[in-house]
Amino acid sequence: MPKADGSCRKKDEWRLTKTTDLLGVIPSPALVIDIRTSVKAANATGLALLKGGERLSDLLTPACAAQLTAALLATSATGTAQHGLELAITSAGGDIWLMAALAPYPQNGDLFLVTLTDVSALKNRLAVSEAAERRWHSALVGSFSGVWEYRADLDQWYCSDIWRQMRGIGPDEPIQTETDAWLERIHPEDRERVAHYVERQTAGDPDYMIFDYRERHRDGHYLWIECRGSCVERYPDGRPLRIIGTDIDITARKQTEERLTHLSRRLKVALEVSRVGVFEADFDLGTSDWDDGMFALYGVDRNEEVKIGGLWESMLHPDDRGRVFDEVERHVANLLPFSDEYRVILRDGSTHYIRSRTLPFIDSDGHRKMIGANWDVTGDVVLHRELERAKTLAEARNAELEAAKARIEHIALHDYLTDLPNRRYLDQMLDRLAADCDERGQGLAALHIDLDRFKQVNDTLGHNAGDQMLRHAARVLRDAVRHDGDFVARIGGDEFVFLAPCDGNEDELAAMAERLIAELRRPVIFEGHECRAGASIGIAIERSGRIDARQLLLNADIALYHAKNAGRNRYEFFCRDRRHQMVTAHRLADDLMRALENDEFVPHYQFQFCARSLDVVGAEALVRWQHPGRGLLAPAEFLAVAEEIGIVAQIDGLLLEKAVADAARWRAEGLRVPKVSVNVSTRRLHDPHLTQKLAALAFEPGSVSFELLESIFLDESDEQARANLAHIRKLGIGIEIDDFGTGHASIVSLLRIGPDSLKIDRELVRDVTRSPEQRRLVGSIIDIGRSLNVKIIAEGVETRDHVRVLAKLGCDVLQGYGLAKPMGMEDTFAFLRAQSWRAT
Incomplete structure (x- = not known):
């Protein structure tokens, strides 16, 4: 066997050697590779391309290497050659693009013949062409x-x-x-x-x-x-x-162009009608360009040459020439527009007065230029001189002037409608009366009188009726003057001041105030109608000594404020404690405005729970003031003053933004709080910009609810409030009626508003565990809610018995100290994770 294996290897080596010889005749890179792209044979250009590498895929980009492997597998499976395979080799000089042809090696099915053609130049040309085409397309589109x-x-x-x-x-x-x-x-x-x-x-x-x-x-x-x-x-x-x-x-x-043409025609007509001449001068070139109006104004032929230092300068009156030249030089040097008036001597010898308006500037060519208009004001000057002569004659009539002066002074110091002294006269008399009282060892009293219901008279019967009421009040006050020391003034609108030297006897002043109120309450007949106003009076007294008259007026104003707040149609004396209250309220108002600027209002959250499962179903955002000196303040400490100065709507808006942001933090922490509810004041509900402000907030529909006090009156004719409510619903914001059961809302108004929830007032919930009557009342409210498809939320849930009874009555949501107290945002995370309310 070993012998046989050796014989096979020698045969393969001989074949590869032969193949290498054959590959040498191919001018482009040619390789024999196996399925893993290992190179078995290559011609000289192929070896140069490999640069000593053993695998073709090592040279390729990852995507092209994967593409080559897929092609080898396909060729191995089908035995079919593949052409047009684009491969990219990454090199220091940039990618080299090759077009590959792939075929099975004839003598060995495990090997593949690969030929490569460099198409980098073609690819670059195509890229340049495509980029040029994109640029031209973008330019045309742009x-x-x-x-x-x-x-x-x-x-x-x-x-x-x-x-x-x-x-x-x-x-x-x-x-x-x-x-x-x-x-x-x-x-x-x-x-x-x-x-x-x-x-x-x-x-x-x-x-x-x-x-x-x-x-x-x-x-x-x-x-x-x-x-x-x-x-x-x-x-x-x-x-x-x-x-x-x-x-x-x-x-x-x-x-x-058409508008400019129309404008040019209009300007031309305007210049012709007004006989205004327009010029432009170039100081660097020494040239001047006049329009027809200028030539006509100066009586000069249209063909005559006009240049700086020539025609116009020669026509200036010798007495005006130096001043005019200095003015032009100064304003041109500083590029300041200016007006002037001077005399010119025309060629017929007549002297004319010219008024000019001139604008120096630097033109786009860098030249110092000046454009201006001239018009003849000789007639105006002559008329002015005639008026001066007439004035001189009039001043000679000294007696008439003195009478007119006295009349003017009277008008300046008296109210035109009632002929009473006005505020200016009062200011002049204050120090004089105070000094006289000091000298005589007397005190000085100030009665600040304000007519009640005067605006209603004006609005219903008209200003003529109001004027009649004011004249009536002036007669009553004038008749009340006891001696020369008393002084009455109308200081504006329906307000009057009565200054009276006195010995400090409050009973005497009280009697006077009662008489004035009784007289001012009497009806005034106007066009067959009985007009009644009434009056509120604030009284302040400064005893003998150094009297501060202006502080006296301020104190009377403070007393008037308290008289009106106490029910009107009455009088009140100033006392130091009330001044202190006013100062305290004013400081609190200043602190509230600063708190808004410094972002000191923060939400505290009281969670709401499903009555059946005790799962968290929402959180009510309650405002707190993080006062820098007094610590955390509840709404009772500041809300009344905030309402008075009109910033409750701003606080509501700020609280809503923070509540939406905090809800996003809960979601990010994986804590389920499906909904946050915030209070909405009457002013905010009537804000015409409310829809734009809400549109700027990012929240999911159904995740925010607005609580409206039951006492908010929504008139059906109030288009702004109804439009805002409709838009609130479109945004997916729920509507809740807060403190329900205090007796303001009707079923009709509920049907009109269509709330999503009613919050039963805590006063009705407090005795529900002990009182059958309270349970029946709460049960009736729940039945109303069910009939209107409205959820019922019970506030003031303090005990486990409250939870049990309210759940049994069919209440949907529970809220109160028995389940969760209001807490700051950072404390909510631990509370929600611990779920301690379930064990209480």
């Missing part, structure tokens, strides 16, 4: 140019997609290529001209390679098209064989 080509030998037109789109023709629609049909689409005024241009363009006339015309769009309107084309190939006899070109829609440019 410039929105439509490409067309006509082949006379094929009688065939090619029109690009942009060419079709420009005319409103679909990509697959046939195009009418007959000349008559095409000319039908051309604007009647352009047809003859276009036919001639096309003929000259086809003939190769360079003057007609570009032309424009109007063509009818598919929808009926005309568009302006700029056509660029030429004959690029001809028959031997000179007839056009290939004509190619591009079309561009220049409608917008033509419209702009």
